[in-house]
Amino acid sequence: MSxxxxxxxxxxxxxxxxxxxxxxxxxxxxPFGELFIASSERGLCRISYHPEGQDEEVARLFGARVxxxxxxxxxxxxxxxxxxxxxxxxxxxxxRVAPFHEAVLHELARVPYGRTDTYGSLAAxxxxxxxxxxxxxxxxxxxxxxxxxxxxxxGANGSLTGYGGGLHVKRALLELExxxxxx
Amino acid sequence: MMEAVAIPPFERFYGExxxxxxxxxxxxxxxxxxxxxxxxxxxALRAYDRLEHGRHLRAWVFTIATRVAMDELRASSKxxxxxxxxGEPLEVGRPVYAEIEHLTGELPxxxxxxxxxxxxxxxxxxxxxxxxxxxxxxxxxxxxxxxxRLRRRLSAPASGRAGFARASVCDADQKRSQ
Numbered sequence: 001m002s003x004x005x006x007x008x009x010x011x012x013x014x015x016x017x018x019x020x021x022x023x024x025x026x027x028x029x030x031p032f033g034e035l036f037i038a039s040s041e042r043g044l045c046r047i048s049y050h051p052e053g054q055d056e057e058v059a060r061l062f063g064a065r066v067x068x069x070x071x072x073x074x075x076x077x078x079x080x081x082x083x084x085x086x087x088x089x090x091x092x093x094x095x096r097v098a099p100f101h102e103a104v105l106h107e108l109a110r111v112p113y114g115r116t117d118t119y120g121s122l123a124a125x126x127x128x129x130x131x132x133x134x135x136x137x138x139x140x141x142x143x144x145x146x147x148x149x150x151x152x153x154x155g156a157n158g159s160l161t162g163y164g165g166g167l168h169v170k171r172a173l174l175e176l177e178x179x180x181x182x183x
Numbered sequence: 184m185m186e187a188v189a190i191p192p193f194e195r196f197y198g199e200x201x202x203x204x205x206x207x208x209x210x211x212x213x214x215x216x217x218x219x220x221x222x223x224x225x226x227a228l229r230a231y232d233r234l235e236h237g238r239h240l241r242a243w244v245f246t247i248a249t250r251v252a253m254d255e256l257r258a259s260s261k262x263x264x265x266x267x268x269x270g271e272p273l274e275v276g277r278p279v280y281a282e283i284e285h286l287t288g289e290l291p292x293x294x295x296x297x298x299x300x301x302x303x304x305x306x307x308x309x310x311x312x313x314x315x316x317x318x319x320x321x322x323x324x325x326x327x328x329x330x331x332r333l334r335r336r337l338s339a340p341a342s343g344r345a346g347f348a349r350a351s352v353c354d355a356d357q358k359r360s361q
Contacts (some may be wrong), residue, residue, distance in 0.1 A: 003201050011221050020228045023196075059192040065231050066192035 022063030026071050027051050032081050032169045037074050043092030047144050049165035087113040091148045104138040111152045114177045118156050188237040210299050211252040212233050221261040223248045242310040256292045294329030301326045
């Protein structure tokens with residue numbers, strides 16, 4: 001006995017209407033493959049280039065009442081960004097990270113579209129000029145890539161260094177933004 | 184020390200059990216299954232963040248579904264629900280469930296639920312008892328009572344009335360079929 005789409009949709013709507021959902025998530029297509037996106041009640045809480053197992057991850061962090069439903073606002077802004085018509089995101093965020101991470105990500109958010117900055121410079125701006133390595137770790141564990149633009153942080157010599165979604169994606173994002181010329 | 188089983192994200196739990204719970208409720212309620220199904224999963228979702236571990240989630244959701252169904256059946260029945268429990272529990276050989284499954288709709292609600300849960304969904308008697316709000320013994324008795332009733336029904340003459348001589352409870356659905 002399988003569930004009709006109508007029955008399924010009715011249940012999901014009722015669940016949301018009753019405010020029973022801790023996290024909503026969806027998987028959307030992007031120029032770089034599938035993106036896992038998730039929002040808690042407070043805001044966007046996760047973006048991942050590797051959707052597999054992310055539902056369990058957000059359940060661990062935000063609560064087990066996880067439901068897959070479209071996140072139209074998030075999807076639209078990301079589509080606009082990939083299409084080159086949006087430079088800044090206008091989404092409430094739910095960042096639950098340690099204080100140092102929060103400070104670094106806050107500074108990261110100020111790196112403008114189309115520009116790059118270095119790990120060392122970011123470290124200096126949070127008052128820890130010798131903590132470039134630690135900043136690298138924060139970038140590595142950024143729960144909201146693309147929206148918090150860790151792709152704009154490069155090594156002191158301009159090398160791309162690393163990126164969770166893969167270096168080719170980092171390069172493509174910088175080219176999209178005009179921070180880097182297509183090779 | 185028992186290893187803690189993580190609670191799966193609700194979406195996964197829903198994906199695993201939504202279909203079979205609907206099938207179960209259709210057997211108990213017929214056309215009224217869809218509302219009961221939605222109520223079942225909303226109740227599960229409401230309680231989901233209070234679960235302590237992820238073990239026995241299938242039995243848990245079937246328990247909820249059974250209670251929702253019982254509420255529905257009691258609300259719609261015209262007669263008093265009388266528990267029909269026989270003397271000593273019989274050692275009942277497993278019937279070929281598929282052959283008699285279509286007849287379970289004619290059983291009183293508690294027996295119907297016990298038979299379906301036992302032979303259709305393989306739940307152990309202590310969990311069936313929990314689902315019915317009664318003891319393991321009562322669950323066992325309800326299931327064997329239901330099976331005996333079904334067997335009499337199968338061996339009864341075409342009119343099919345004899346097997347229900349002692350039935351003291353029925354709901355709107357059964358009244359229609361008699």
